[in-house]
Structures are given as C-alpha cells and as structure tokens.
Amino acid sequence: MDFYSLVTVLLVILITSMMANYAKLLLGKSKLPPGPTPLPIIGTLHLMNFKNIVKSLLDLSKKYGDIFTVYEGSKPVVVLCSYKAIKETLIDKAEEFSGRAYRPSFSDFTKGDEFAFSNGEKWKELRRFAMLTLGNFGVGKHSFEERIRVEARYLTETLQKANGSPIDLNYPILHSVSNVICSVVFGSRFEYEDENFQKLVKCVQDNFRIMSSRWGLLFDIYPNIMRYIPGPHHTIMENFTMMADFIKKRMEDNMKTLDSNNPRDFIDCFLIKMAKEGKNKETFYNTNTLVMNSLMLLFAGTETVNATLRFTFLLLMKHPNVAEKVYKEIEDIIGQRPPSFEDRYNMPYTEAFIYEVQRFCDVSPLVTHRELTMDTEIRNYIFKKRTVVTLVLTHVHKDKTQFNNPGKFDPYNFLDDNGKLLKKEYFMPFSVGKRICPGKSLAVMELFIFITTLLQKFTIKSPVPPEKVSVTPVGVGFVNFPPNFEICLIPRTCFEK
Numbered sequence: 001m002d003f004y005s006l007v008t009v010l011l012v013i014l015i016t017s018m019m020a021n022y023a024k025l026l027l028g029k030s031k032l033p034p035g036p037t038p039l040p041i042i043g044t045l046h047l048m049n050f051k052n053i054v055k056s057l058l059d060l061s062k063k064y065g066d067i068f069t070v071y072e073g074s075k076p077v078v079v080l081c082s083y084k085a086i087k088e089t090l091i092d093k094a095e096e097f098s099g100r101a102y103r104p105s106f107s108d109f110t111k112g113d114e115f116a117f118s119n120g121e122k123w124k125e126l127r128r129f130a131m132l133t134l135g136n137f138g139v140g141k142h143s144f145e146e147r148i149r150v151e152a153r154y155l156t157e158t159l160q161k162a163n164g165s166p167i168d169l170n171y172p173i174l175h176s177v178s179n180v181i182c183s184v185v186f187g188s189r190f191e192y193e194d195e196n197f198q199k200l201v202k203c204v205q206d207n208f209r210i211m212s213s214r215w216g217l218l219f220d221i222y223p224n225i226m227r228y229i230p231g232p233h234h235t236i237m238e239n240f241t242m243m244a245d246f247i248k249k250r251m252e253d254n255m256k257t258l259d260s261n262n263p264r265d266f267i268d269c270f271l272i273k274m275a276k277e278g279k280n281k282e283t284f285y286n287t288n289t290l291v292m293n294s295l296m297l298l299f300a301g302t303e304t305v306n307a308t309l310r311f312t313f314l315l316l317m318k319h320p321n322v323a324e325k326v327y328k329e330i331e332d333i334i335g336q337r338p339p340s341f342e343d344r345y346n347m348p349y350t351e352a353f354i355y356e357v358q359r360f361c362d363v364s365p366l367v368t369h370r371e372l373t374m375d376t377e378i379r380n381y382i383f384k385k386r387t388v389v390t391l392v393l394t395h396v397h398k399d400k401t402q403f404n405n406p407g408k409f410d411p412y413n414f415l416d417d418n419g420k421l422l423k424k425e426y427f428m429p430f431s432v433g434k435r436i437c438p439g440k441s442l443a444v445m446e447l448f449i450f451i452t453t454l455l456q457k458f459t460i461k462s463p464v465p466p467e468k469v470s471v472t473p474v475g476v477g478f479v480n481f482p483p484n485f486e487i488c489l490i491p492r493t494c495f496e497k
C-alpha cells in the first residue's frame with residue numbers, strides 16, 4: 001500500500017470511529033436530563049464562557065431546568081442547579097451521590113491515594129481516620145482555639161509593621177492560615193520568613209490558581225491532548241512534587257523520633273496506624289497514603305480560608321458602615337481580651353457578616369465533580385453508576401426566595417427583625433452530603449478568630465474610594481479568588497485606652 005492509500009485508510013478509520021462515538025453519545029443523551037446538543041469533540045464547551053463558567057451554567061438552567069446535562073468533550077456531566085435538586089440528590093440519596101469523579105489535575109499525581117479523590121472503602125477509611133485524628137488534636141473544638149489565636153497574634157504583629165500604609169494581605173494571611181493546618185500535620189508552626197515554608201505555601205496557592213484557570217480546566221477535560229501542549233498546567237505536577245518532597249522529609253524526621261505513646265501530629269498518628277496494620281496486605285495505610293493525605297489537608301485547608309479572609313477585608317473596605325457595626329460589637333462584647341469562639345453567641349451581627357461574606361463571595365461556587373456510586377432514579381431518569389455530577393452552589397446562595405436582593409452584600413440576610421442570627425438551609429458554602437467539607441468546623445473557627453482579632457487591633461481604610469473597590473472574583477469559576485488589592489490597616493490606639 002502506498003503512502004496516500006495508507007493515510008486515506010487511517011483517516012477513514014478515524015472518522016468512522018469518531019462518528020460511532022458521536023452516535024453513541026447522542027444515543028446516551030436521550031436517557032439523561034435535557035440539555036444542549038453536544039458537538040463532536042468539544043461537547044457543549046462552545047456554550048461556556050471561559051471567564052465565568054458558573055454564569056453559563058446559570059443561563060443554561062433558565063432554559064433546561066434545575067437538573068440538566070452538559071458535555072465536557074464527550075463526557076456528560078449532570079448539573080444540579082437549585083436547592084431542590086441538590087436536596088433530592090446529595091441529601092436524600094447521600095450514599096448514591098457520594099463518589100468523586102476522576103480529576104486529572106489531582107488524580108494523576110495522587111493516584112487516589114488520599115481521601116478527596118478516592119472512592120469506596122479506601123475513601124471511607126482514610127476520611128474517617130483523618131477526621132478522627134483531627135478531632136483527637138482538638139481541631140474545631142474549644143482546646144484548639146489557642147493555636148488559632150497564636151497565629152492571629154503573629155499575623156497582627158506582621159501587619160502592624162506596615163504602620164497604616166497600603167499593603168497586600170495575600171502572603172501574610174496565607175502564611176498564617178497555612179500555619180494553622182501545618183501545626184496539626186507537622187506538629188509545629190513555621191516562621192513566616194522560613195524559605196522552605198514560603199515555597200510550600202506558594203506551591204499550594206499557585207496550584208489552586210492554575211487548576212482554576214482555563215489551562216487547568218482544559219487539562220481536566222482533555223488530559224491526553226494537554227499533556228503535549230506547553231502551558232502553566234505542567235507546573236501543577238511540579239508543585240505537587242515539591243509539596244510531597246517537603247512532607248516526605250518531615251515523615252522521615254518523624255520516623256526517627258517517633259514515640260508511639262505520644263503522637264505529636266497527624267504524621268505520627270499515621271505512622272502509628274501503619275505499624276498497627278502490620279503486614280495486612282489490604283491496608284490503606286502506607287507511606288504513600290501518608291504523604292498524599294497530609295498533602296490534601298494542607299492543600300484543601302489553606303487557600304479556601306485565605307480567599308475567604310481576603311474577600312472579608314475587601315468587603316469591609318467597600319462597606320465602611322458594615323465595618324463600623326462589627327467594630328462596635330467587638331468593642332461591646334470582646335473589648336481588649338483575646339477573642340473566644342464562644343463570643344459568637346453574643347455577636348449576631350458579626351456572625352451574620354461572616355455568613356454573608358461566605359454567601360456573597362462563594363469561594364467554592366462549583367463543587368469538584370461527584371460521581372454516582374450506584375444506579376439510581378431521580379425524577380424518572382435512571383442515573384447509571386459512574387455518572388458525573390456537579391453542583392452549582394452559587395444558585396443556592398443567590399436564590400431570590402431566600403435572600404433579599406441576592407446580588408447585594410447585606411449581613412441582614414442572616415438576621416431576623418430582632419437582630420437574632422438566622423440559620424438557613426440554603427447556606428451551604430461547605431457543600432452537603434457525605435463529602436461535606438471535613439474542615440468545616442476548623443474553617444468556621446478560623447474565620448471568626450482571625451476576623452475578630454484583626455478588627456480588634458486595626459481600623460480598615462481603603463486607599464481608593466470605597467465605590468471603586470472591586471469585589472468581582474478572578475478565576476474561571478471553580479474557585480473564586482478575590483482580585484489583588486491593597487489595604488490600609490490603621491492600628492486602633494484609641495480603642496486601647
């Protein structure tokens with residue numbers, strides 16, 4: 001066969017197999033909830049605004065309803081886009097919807113050896129162990145507050161050095177919140193000037209940003225093509241490798257000094273568990289899962305809290321009247337003593353303010369794809385095992401029936417007429433169901449202690465007029481980051497009388 005005939009045969013095979021795949025995809029579509037007709041290769045990506053995926057999904061839901069199907073390339077993804085849809089699935093059928101879908105940007109590195117991107121028994125066991133261990137170190141409980149207060153004090157000292165001149169909060173806050181989770185994983189905090197620590201947290205933040213960019217998105221949809229295309233997505237693996245090396249080094253140090261009766265940190269607890277499992281061939285506990293689970297805790301527990309805190313300060317600059325009310329409550333209830341998490345019961349405005357920051361900023365607007373663990377029926381559709389599902393938390397947080405003028409920032413969304421805190425089931429920044437964020441209680445405590453400590457010490461001033469402060473997030477929609485900004489933190493000397 002000559003060269004041209006060979007090329008023709010190969011092209012015919014390629015086109016026939018593409019057509020067959022496309023026909024299969026259209027056939028499968030009739031069994032899934034409605035949605036736009038996918039095109040070959042790109043699916044429905046042509047309908048996505050790559051600057052704001054969430055908005056594209058919200059627009060599609062107006063046409064196709066609150067459960068609809070989009071296609072990432074040839075992969076169907078069922079979108080849940082209302083509180084009702086999320087309740088009928090993740091809450092009422094929690095077990096069925098508890099799987100996590102393959103996400104190349106994570107899974108290619110961790111190989112599912114941790115509890116955020118694994119499934120089945122491995123996920124259950126590793127998640128249970130992580131939560132139990134965090135609980136044993138007091139995370140989210142009263143005894144843990146002091147660690148957060150210590151970090152908040154270090155942060156205050158660092159910020160005081162700026163003496164009221166404009167500063168960027170990103171790294172100071174990133175270092176402090178990262179130290180909170182480091183104190184559990186590694187048993188100690190790091191100096192903010194420690195270069196290895198700085199590299200570690202930079203890797204965390206850079207990865208979050210790349211994964212939430214168009215590059216990350218394309219890599220997750222077309223991994224086999226994107227592997228050969230140069231771009232920032234290649235840095236994801238390099239950053240994860242650096243993080244894993246850092247953790248491995250700490251693990252080796254811990255091994256040398258381990259006292260089984262006195263675990264100092266998450267790593268020690270994991271090593272003890274590994275020893276207990278002995279020669280059990282089925283065990284999920286080994287040095288690799290130790291490194292990957294530690295990595296996942298650091299990764300998931302850092303940038304989410306940092307982004308929320310930075311949004312908080314942006315919103316305080318934009319809404320000085322809201323800031324005044326929070327200062328007042330801090331003065332009345334906490335005064336000069338260190339804040340305690342218990343104080344929140346007497347500070348409904350501050351608590352409502354924090355809820356509203358989380359609702360309004362929607363740090364996690366689209367939950368990392370879930371996957372069906374078994375066949376199930378929802379609204380007369382049979383969802384097959386392994387169907388990929390995503391939830392648009394933004395829809396719930398911007399629901400007009402629950403929040404007055406949801407596009408406007410207003411802490412009164414969470415206060416009743418008597419000024420009492422309103423808890424709303426439509427408020428779910430940590431998601432719901434069996435995969436609900438395991439760091440929720442830690443994050444809630446961190447937000448309260450960091451915010452009250454900083455506002456006790458500083459008055460917020462914006463270097464630009466408040467109306468010019470932009471709170472529009474950057475990122476394509478999987479994680480919302482605040483835009484870069486500078487802030488003036490004026491030490492509150494008058495309050496220290």
Ligand code: HEM
Nearest residue numbers: 116300301304305308364367429430431435437438439443
């Ligand atoms: C304001 C801060 C935070 C927000 C908004 C947040 C939000 C979320 C959301 C929406 C999910 C997805 C749940 C789902 O699949 O339905 C999640 C999962 C997760 N979060 Fe958080 N999170 C925060 C802080 C933390 C912290 C401090 C930690 C660490 C202790 C953490 C660790 C994790 C892990 C490991 C998962 C995966 C759980 C699993 O798949 O079983 N998060 N988080």
